[in-house]
Amino acid sequence: MGIGMQIVYLGFPGAAQLEAEAGAQLVRLARFEALLSNCHLAIEALRPDRSSLLYDVRLDLITPAHEFKPIAHCAGDNAEAAIRGAFDLAEQELETIAARARTH
Template identity: 30%
Template sequence: MAVPLQITFKGIEASPALEDRIREKAARLDRFERDILRCHVTVEAPHRHQRQGRLFRARLEVFVPRGDIVVTRESPHDHAHEDPYVAVRDAFDAVVRQLEDHVRRQDHRTSPNPPVLAHGRVARFVAGEDFGFIETADGQEVYFHRNSVAGHAFDRLHVGDPVRLSVTEGEKGPQASVVHPAGRNP
């Protein structure tokens, strides 16, 4: 991992084997977010229960440029956390999910504006079938299917109706992935 990693043990002896496991897991985090500034992992045994063994808590703080992610994994009812390796594993799993969500949110914010929909008119329908063709403003003929028409409006479309559409390249040529009726011809 190219970012500073800090590991802290509280209430337990430092374990070289556990430190190695934490370093392994931390090194994999940059697959999910390349811009991690630093990572702080704390493993602690906060208290002893009278009837059960020691439960461990793992806290991860991952600092990224557009917000920080903090995860604490402690479950007083989960006896699997009597093993510090399990608490660390669960915390890293939660951090990975949150990093993925964080990256998706950032990609959504920084992505360009949604594609501009092309304008066209329904050119023709194929008799007895659930598809037809739209002629775009630049003269291109684009296939469309009933399922691509927004609002289940396929049955309300007529030849000549104006539409807005998103065009993708299909196996047999251009096709509309989404068709929005734009109103009727006057």
């Protein structure tokens, strides 16, 4: 069936390269399909000092039981790197959940 993902862009129109990066990162989570049914990814462009651009990336995981698990924000001046950071954190969280499930 696969893991679904919804992406929302805030403060900018989005870009195909960011959607491709998010899709590539989602593949990393496929092994956790039993724990995860959907992801919500928000990529927000911020201008904290009115000159430079900062991207804030938020990833929320949705379990098959429709439970919501937010992942810590990742931010930086490179949106693709921030996306990778969010999926790194998600992968760590899912590995922890899977390990706990194996010991119980």
